[in-house]
Amino acid sequence: MFDFLVRFQAMDRRWIFLGMAIAIVLPLLFPFKMPFRVDERVQALFDEVDRLPAGSRVLVSADFDPGSRPEIEPFYRANLHHLFRKDVKIVVLTLWESAPPLVQPILEEIAGIYGKTYGEDYVFLGYKAGREVAIKSIGADIPKTFPTDSRGTPVERIPVMRGIQKAADFALIVNVSSGNPGTKEYVMQIQGQYNLKLASSTTAVSGPDYIPFYKAGQLFGLAAGMPGSAQYEKLTFPDGKVPGGGKLMATASMDVLNLGHLYIMALILFGNLAYFITRRRD
Amino acid sequence: MKRTLPLIITFFVGIVMVGEFFIPHYGYRMLTDEFLQWGLVLAAAAYLLGIVNLIQVxxxxxxxxxxxxxxxxxxxxxxxxTLAIGFIGGQDRQVEGAAYRWVYSSVFTPLSATMFSLLAFYIASAAFRAxxxxxxxxxxxxxxxxxxMLARVPIGENLPYIGEGLGHLMNWIMDVPNTAARRSIxxxxxxxxxxxxxxxxxxLERSHLGD
Structure with missing residues (x-):
């Protein structure tokens, strides 16, 4: 037994990898769809968006890449559904160079489902280099920061941009962020200076970083990681049906998260048990 | 002059940009806006420098x-x-089957997702060992x-008798000790x-000048 515990602690990591692979694949093959609660921060985000009157304009800063796609793309999709359903005008931009081919097709797809017209109901301003400088510039002067949209149309000729001069002209700003530049930079550079209504959807790793911003009122809502996205999906599509026939991607992935967490916890627990038993013997 | 001029520019731009928070005047705002536009142009130019540097190294x-x-x-x-495809067909990123779209969805996306996914395996291994x-x-x-970890997933939330309490405890950990530590950081x-x-x-700090 003692030898086994010693060997267990020095187990080849490929066995650990195999276990993790099983924990990921198994729930995808046999989903068990466990119910989950909605966090207060996600509820606050949903409620604020839900209170928007039709015709309001919202800025969505979609700052993520394929790496963080499984965690926060479901939020981005659900949020666009929610906004279009409320007949809100949407302006999307990105500060991540790898984001446009990812975020623009999703915007077009969901706009198509609701029969929205480009330029009238929504617009994609494209990518802007400059990270924090770009954020600062968005706070001060959007037409100067984005003189044209991603199709090359001057912003003054785009109906949805009429009257928009700076970030504070939007009813809300939603930052779908998987790192830097993202929510922290928006808060530091322009949220406080212009008193903006800012919300964030972010990765599970960044979530705890942004809780102080939520507690201080600098963010009115926060959806962190896959659970945050799944909870937003639950609120946006209470009957579980996505218009246009899409899937609740984050909700479906919650089973994977369940088993993945349990597996890591079991590893830690048994690792510690083996450690204490063998240490006492030493 | 090679040293003095950048120091003067840094001092001037730095003071003007800090002043924006204290001088709510339209004319002053125009000046800081202009500086921000210069900053954006410089940031875009940094990409070119990055490419040159990558090649040189x-x-x-x-x-x-x-x-x-x-x-x-x-x-x-x-x-x-990628650069060549971007210059030739970058505007076709929405068109299914276009070269740029293919590079993005069939090369960049799976590679990027794979790198991020590997984290799950390494975290499991690191958690077990360390x-x-x-x-x-x-x-x-x-x-x-x-x-x-337990309270963040539905299986923890749905545990009989302790599930709800576990959720409250997790929220307390995240809202109180976590927030206090993050704020201080x-x-x-x-x-x-x-x-x-x-x-x-x-x-006083001149590392950005190569010192």
Missing amino acids: NIPKITQRKPDWFYKLIMLLSLAI FRARNLDAGLLLGAAMLV FIGGALGAIATGLRVILG
């Missing part, structure tokens, strides 16, 4: 057959091919981590950034 390593030269060759070839309650501090950290970092910013503006 890697070409000698490839020609001299230094370790991993083959990977550096692949990197430069990927850069050249997460030991060797002393009280490590034990507290481990206990808090286990609680948060943020405030400490911000004070450090102010001190460094002042040193740069006043010319």
Whole structure:
């Protein structure tokens, strides 16, 4: 037994990898769809968006890449559904160079489902280099920061941009962020200076970083990681049906998260048990 | 002059941009807006510098057959091919089957997703090997981590009798000790950034000039 515990602690990591692979694949093959609660921060985000009157304009800063796609793309999709359903005008931009081919097709797809017209109901301003400088510039002067949209149309000729001069002209700003530049930079550079209504959807790793911003009122809502996205999906599509026939991607992935967490916890627990038993013997 | 001029520019721009927070005047705002536009142009130009730097650093390593030269060759070839496709067909990123779309969805996306996904496997391995309650501090950290991990997923929330309490406990951990620690880190970092910013503006910190 003692030898086994010693060997267990020095187990080849490929066995650990195999276990993790099983924990990921198994729930995808046999989903068990466990119910989950909605966090207060996600509820606050949903409620604020839900209170928007039709015709309001919202800025969505979609700052993520394929790496963080499984965690926060479901939020981005659900949020666009929610906004279009409320007949809100949407302006999307990105500060991540790898984001446009990812975020623009999703915007077009969901706009198509609701029969929205480009330029009238929504617009994609494209990518802007400059990270924090770009954020600062968005706070001060959007037409100067984005003189044209991603199709090359001057912003003054785009109906949805009429009257928009700076970030504070939007009813809300939603930052779908998987790192830097993202929510922290928006808060530091322009949220406080212009008193903006800012919300964030972010990765599970960044979530705890942004809780102080939520507690201080600098963010009115926060959806962190896959659970945050799944909870937003639950609120946006209470009957579980996505218009246009899409899937609740984050909700479906919650089973994977369940088993993945349990597996890591079991590893830690048994690792510690083996450690204490063998240490006492030493 | 090679040293003095950048220091004067840094001082002037730094003071003007800080002044924006204290001088709510339209004319002053126009000036800071203009500086921001210059900043954006400079940031875009930095990409070109980055490419030049990448070539300068890697070409000698490839020609001299230094370790991993083959990977550096692949990197430069990927850069050249992606750049060429972007220049020729970058506007077709919405068109299914277009070269740029293919590079993005069939090469970049799976590679990027794979790199991020590997984290799950390495985290599991690292947690098993390193997460030991060797002393009280490590034990507290481990206990808090286990609680948060369990309460963050539906299986923890749905545990009979303790599920709801577990959720409250997790929220307390995230809202109180976590927030307190993060705030102190943020405030400490911000004070450090102010001190460094002042040193740069006043010319005391010159590492950005290559000193």
